[in-house]
Amino acid sequence: MSKTICSLMVMIIAAVLGFFLGIPLGSGIGGAILFSLIAGIACIVYAIEQIGKSK
Numbered sequence: 218m219s220k221t222i223c224s225l226m227v228m229i230i231a232a233v234l235g236f237f238l239g240i241p242l243g244s245g246i247g248g249a250i251l252f253s254l255i256a257g258i259a260c261i262v263y264a265i266e267q268i269g270k271s272k
Contacts, residue, residue, distance in 0.1 A: 224260040231256035 239248020
């Protein structure tokens with residue numbers, strides 16, 4: 218599976234999780250955005266580290 222597809226799947230799962238965790242706090246969409254943003258940044262950092270290791 219492509220690294221891009223895996224990253225998108227991680228971000229979608231994080232968004233769904235953030236949505237349901239944000240509902241009790243009063244902001245489901247805010248939780249989804251926050252969790253997907255954090256997951257996206259983590260995927261970027263992971264990809265950069267993998268490029269550094271392959272050289």
